[in-house]
Amino acid sequence: MNAPRSYEGALGGIPPAAAPPRQNGELVFEAPWQGRVFGMALALAERGAYRWDVFRDRLIAEIQGGASAADDALPAAEVYYRHWLAALEGLLVEGQLLDPADIDRFRRTLADPDHG
Amino acid sequence: MSDHHDHGHHPAPPTDVEARARAIEALMIEKGLLSTDAIDALIAAYEKDIGPLNGARVIARAWKDPAYRRRLLEDATKAIGELGIGGMQGEHMVVVENTPQVHNVVVCTLCSCYPWPVLGLPPSWYKSPPYRSRMVSEPRAVLTEFGIDLEPSVEVRVWDSSAEIRYMVLPARPEGSDGLAEEDLAKLVTRDAMIGVGRALSPGGPEAP
Numbered sequence: 001m002n003a004p005r006s007y008e009g010a011l012g013g014i015p016p017a018a019a020p021p022r023q024n025g026e027l028v029f030e031a032p033w034q035g036r037v038f039g040m041a042l043a044l045a046e047r048g049a050y051r052w053d054v055f056r057d058r059l060i061a062e063i064q065g066g067a068s069a070a071d072d073a074l075p076a077a078e079v080y081y082r083h084w085l086a087a088l089e090g091l092l093v094e095g096q097l098l099d100p101a102d103i104d105r106f107r108r109t110l111a112d113p114d115h116g
Numbered sequence: 117m118s119d120h121h122d123h124g125h126h127p128a129p130p131t132d133v134e135a136r137a138r139a140i141e142a143l144m145i146e147k148g149l150l151s152t153d154a155i156d157a158l159i160a161a162y163e164k165d166i167g168p169l170n171g172a173r174v175i176a177r178a179w180k181d182p183a184y185r186r187r188l189l190e191d192a193t194k195a196i197g198e199l200g201i202g203g204m205q206g207e208h209m210v211v212v213e214n215t216p217q218v219h220n221v222v223v224c225t226l227c228s229c230y231p232w233p234v235l236g237l238p239p240s241w242y243k244s245p246p247y248r249s250r251m252v253s254e255p256r257a258v259l260t261e262f263g264i265d266l267e268p269s270v271e272v273r274v275w276d277s278s279a280e281i282r283y284m285v286l287p288a289r290p291e292g293s294d295g296l297a298e299e300d301l302a303k304l305v306t307r308d309a310m311i312g313v314g315r316a317l318s319p320g321g322p323e324a325p
Contacts, residue, residue: 047149092144
């Protein structure tokens with residue numbers, strides 16, 4: 001009951017240009033992974049893995065710097081949460097909480113169904 | 117990205133972003149930094165818990181504090197902000213007060229504009245075309261279906277929310293709630309009461325002094 005206030009505050013701190021896509025006020029997740037990365041970023045901030053404002057600034061930078069022509073063909077939520085994921089991944093790697101080699105290893109296992 | 121081919125013989129492998137997201141989640145859990153439950157709880161909090169609770173806090177404060185009530189009716193966006201509730205993304209909040217003479221109810225005839233930071237996710241009926249049209253054409257009948265029978269003398273005011281203005285109803289404070297603390301008052305405030313299709317709950321227990 002006390003926690004949601006800080007979550008609300010967290011999202012409220014994101015400027016409109018970098019705010020999560022909404023429809024009728026609801027957060028829009030077009031695929032499950034989008035909800036997962038959303039929840040992960042907030043949960044890790046809550047656990048103290050990084051400060052929320054550090055994540056927020058990183059996200060804004062990703063959005064400002066990461067636009068590409070290919071994005072136009074993708075749904076808004078897909079583009080937005082790709083930036084969100086890039087911000088999260090970048091912070092975790094820089095904070096040495098995550099080893100890029102581990103991600104690659106895990107990714108290959110998932111991408112190749114015959115492999116495990 | 118790549119052309120879409122219909123594979124059919126086995127499920128498509130996850131896309132690259134999907135695989136990265138899953139890898140990060142698995143690795144964070146492996147390191148003990150996250151749990152699946154913690155992530156689930158956070159997503160659920162955003163999807164369900166935040167809104168109505170925030171609105172209820174606003175209403176309870178208004179019932180308890182006449183000066184706050186005045187500020188809320190004058191400039192709701194600002195008064196709601198006083199309680200640390202934000203994220204309105206530019207839309208303007210207006211709070212309308214139910215009185216013995218006037219019953220207010222909120223609808224969005226064009227789509228389903230809804231003040232999510234205070235009320236959470238809109239109920240499915242709020243988005244339904246029948247609610248949206250009938251609440252304007254025959255509000256009393258719809259209110260009766262929601263269990264609200266109004267005396268003929270009571271004026272019904274229907275407020276049409278838009279992208280710019282979001283309405284919320286300040287319901288009448290229930291009888292017998294005089295001695296309650298603000299947090300207990302908040303428990304009496306339902307989402308439906310703040311839309312105007314319900315009333316605040318009555319304090320049930322004998323614990324009220």
